[in-house]
Amino acid sequence: MAFIWLLVVGAAAGFLATRILKVDLDTPSTIALGVLGALVGGLILRGLTMLAGFGAGIVGALLGALALVWLWKTWTR
Numbered sequence: 001m002a003f004i005w006l007l008v009v010g011a012a013a014g015f016l017a018t019r020i021l022k023v024d025l026d027t028p029s030t031i032a033l034g035v036l037g038a039l040v041g042g043l044i045l046r047g048l049t050m051l052a053g054f055g056a057g058i059v060g061a062l063l064g065a066l067a068l069v070w071l072w073k074t075w076t077r
Contacts, residue, residue, distance in 0.1 A: 010035030 014034020018025055025033070 006035060006038060007031070010038040013038055013041075 011031045011034050014025075014030040014032075014037065017023075017034065017037065018030050
């Protein structure tokens with residue numbers, strides 16, 4: 001099912017990309033470029049999401065630690 005979804009999304013992305021860039025390609029080339037673009041874009045997006053998730057974890061940990069230190073400092077006076 002995932003392969004079929006990749007073909008559908010890739011074909012749509014290839015069609016839109018060729019229309020936006022005003023390139024005239026045959027249908028198999030449009031689908032192939034769209035599918036390859038979907039694969040490359042998906043890998044890049046997953047990598048960025050993973051890095052952003054890691055960064056968000058660090059920021060969340062820092063904010064949590066700052067809040068606890070501030071509470072401890074405020075309540076121990």
